[in-house]
Amino acid sequence: MSPTLVDIARETKTSVSTVSRVLSGGAMANRISKATRDRVKEAATRLGYRPNLLARSLRTRKTHTIGLIVSDIANPFYGYIGSLIERSLSKSGYSLMLCNSAEDANREADYLRLVTQRGIDGLILVPLLKHKKNLQTMVPSGLPLVLLDRPITGVDASVATDQEQAATVLCDTLAKAGVRKVAVIAGPEYVSTHRRRAEIFAQRFELVAPVHHGPAHKETGRAAFREMLPRLSEAQAICCTNNFLAQGVIDSVAQIDLKSKPPIVAVFDEIPMMDLLPIPIVCSIQDVTQLAETTVAQLLTLLEDPAAKLEPVMIPAKPLSNRAFQVISFAPQPVAEAATA
């Protein structure tokens, strides 16, 4: 077993408290004579002492660790934002423990319990659950908590992209290009972001088929494409509520005849290397850096003062289109609309 304070105390003919004071390093260490201090330090390194953080945290009620529960770590969006949050937190002396709820309510509950019971100083959550009540039963009041990407009404500390604005700039861009009829492929209806995005599409354009809902994976995009294929010729655009769905669609487009002009693909988040794709694409780009930094900022203020009053933050998105889109964007039926270029 790993040596403990007792071992070092015995080895060095002192007491555990002395050893603790020396090894904890703080201001207390200076109150110990240099002689014993050196003796203790020497013994510690010689025996390979490693403090038991479980015991320390049990005593101090601090862990210097933040929990982050995301809904799908396989999605590069969350991977990227996770890496930014980690870097930002480490500057403030916090470590990050990342958990993946995999868009599964049971797993979310499990990790919520695990992470809170295991001791963390703060929590960042991309929630699956939708109501403040359920949240309150899962996480102890008093624990600094910031919601990320999916706000919940009534919870003050939250950071997310402005869904209405993000969808609006996307629709504006499409409308300017003359789009009137679209097909919509969306993620799970019970996820607020997906649902809301789909609603806005449906509100702004005429649908050639009912909205297709499914897990936010490539496979759903492909399946939806196959299913909607007969009606797709009427649509000027295919609207996807996230990048995975869109990649499935784009994959499928590759399988069919590219000579007939392909529909525009409208999508949230980035499509890698889209400038080279022979399909017109327009994205609503979230400001990931801003999301990460604001989230950490909110959490840090909460960490300082758990009673701090915060307000939900909305961060605007920017539309971005590829070359193929810019070529066709002088299409018929321009619509007068204020675009937030």
Add this chain to the structure above:
Amino acid sequence: MSPTLVDIARETKTSVSTVSRVLSGGAMANRISKATRDRVKEAATRLGYRPNLLARSLRTRKTHTIGLIVSDIANPFYGYIGSLIERSLSKSGYSLMLCNSAEDANREADYLRLVTQRGIDGLILVPLLKHKKNLQTMVPSGLPLVLLDRPITGVDASVATDQEQAATVLCDTLAKAGVRKVAVIAGPEYVSTHRRRAEIFAQRFELVAPVHHGPAHKETGRAAFREMLPRLSEAQAICCTNNFLAQGVIDSVAQIDLKSKPPIVAVFDEIPMMDLLPIPIVCSIQDVTQLAETTVAQLLTLLEDPAAKLEPVMIPAKPLSNRAFQVISFAPQPVAEAATA
């Protein structure tokens, strides 16, 4: 504060041990009369009791938690493999704590310390450090440990793609297409996978410029492309040691004249939607599912018997090319070579 066993004992006129026995649930619970059992349970839910896992783990020396430290969670490869490992472990009753060393030796050390001192039952590591010695000083002997993606000589429990084979099938495919001269863009030289891949490229083909090393990000790919541009016309292929670098290269290709025939891009890992890209691409695809499952299997056997003797596992990769590549693959100078299709 959250209620403890003492609170419930007081509330229910029993002792902590009784409460503990009931709430721990195991075989002990049946040795308690149904009457008090119900009374205790009722009080527990009424007071909203949540066991303190720090204290429990301190006592039992078990956490049912596995640590996973990856080198770059922003890379979809690690995000995906992380999600697979998480799912697989949760079937065996373990939770996963994911940490991001961000390809930074200090952070790796920090998390290694944190995660081991904080108590985990096992560890999966994508190591940055290269020598068994350094590893041994960081992680306590006796802790079940499996290396992922980057083997270290002398460490038995490790799972990785067979780098030699993966690079070989890639080179074979290129050679068959008549490639003789290439440019190589590689990740950090101190990372074994990147270094080894670059070496094999250099060994099989003639280089039009020295190998370009840099952080494994898109930006490096772009910079390398710019820098090598003058010499690129002589190269029939650009070889990248990971997908991020390749995406940077592909982005850059989009900026130049596409009418002159573009070079082949050879790369490890997947390039999304590559069938639609107007550039010939050939990838060496790692079997991520297999990697994840084997890693978990190794860890589970180690968890059962920490003294179990394991052997490093190598998993073969498969070459995959896109449409644009298949069109040009009847190029001159075919080379007789056994391809592992």
Add this chain to the structure above:
DNA sequence: TTGTACGCGTTATCAA
């Protein structure tokens, strides 16, 4: 069937 008492490894309080 239930309660008492101790230990897990650490920090904090109080004397000396």
Add this chain to the structure above:
DNA sequence: TTGATAACGCGTACAA
């Protein structure tokens, strides 16, 4: 400048 000693919250051998 140091050392006993009591928590932190939990599980469990031992006793009743």
